[in-house]
């Protein structure tokens with residue numbers, strides 16, 4: 001779906017930048033497909049917003065008088081404009097910019113100098129995401145669900161399809177960035193179920209797992225790497241080893257993923273629902289290690305929520321047996337050996353013991 005569908009009105013994009021060259025370059029990249037309106041300042045943006053009513057705004061971070069941060073605060077606090085997705089245009093790739101931008105409500109970042117293909121893809125993906133969000137919201141209104149009682153997971157076929165549609169769009173977005181099918185591959189959900197069922201059989205973590213809704217948790221687990229949408233391509237797709245600074249940025253995908261999930265929960269008025277609670281814990285803690293050497297918090301053993309301990313193992317297995325820009329796929333037996341070696345250091349020993357028994361099923365979980 002894009003703005004060029006025949007018979008459909010083109011989608012409107014506003015680009016705000018005080019640099020005329022940037023404006024022209026961005027306009028050239030997008031104007032074949034979209035109606036593009038360029039403005040040189042935030043003041044001009046607000047003057048024209050009511051007339052143009054754009055579907056998306058590309059907003060320069062650094063501008064004289066009112067900068068991008070100030071402008072987005074105003075946009076997000078006005079009910080007329082708060083739902084318009086905003087992409088920040090920035091020359092900096094510092095983690096502070098990400099987290100500040102994300103906190104203020106930016107959906108994505110594009111780095112200067114622009115790459116036309118990448119800019120077009122980002123814009124297209126974000127417009128699709130916005131459509132999917134709107135569609136879920138509309139459906140919710142139609143269903144007349146009471147505030148705070150919304151259960152994003154599938155109580156019926158329609159809502160399940162909508163939720164899957166939304167996640168598929170996210171998955172496409174990540175795939176377009178060269179990350180492979182990260183979401184909805186179904187592998188994570190299946191592997192989680194093997195581990196959880198094995199733990200229950202052995203009566204481990206019974207008090208926690210007794211209250212688990214496994215289908216809800218499995219679906220939420222697919223979102224564990226969602227924060228990677230905020231990691232620049234130069235890092236995500238790098239073939240060589242990451243520098244310490246790059247690795248610091250990569251680590252932010254845990255906290256940023258959790259932040260995005262929190263925002264989704266708020267926007268869907270489902271704050272505190274079980275689905276979002278699981279999703280948050282999977283995203284935030286899947287890189288913690290049993291011995292306390294992981295990130296983002298350096299939590300140790302049982303202080304790491306069970307969601308994080310389970311996902312740590314599933315994630316490492318998947319990374320080892322999959323192709324990545326910087327590595328080939330390793331064989332299943334090699335992945336098993338690495339995980340067994342990580343018992344009690346990287347991974348929860350009880351979970352590794354279950355994995356040892358179900359590892360063959362892990363290998364086959366791509367097969368329907």
Ligand SMILES: [Fe+2]
Nearest residue numbers: 224225286287
């Ligand atoms: Fe991750």
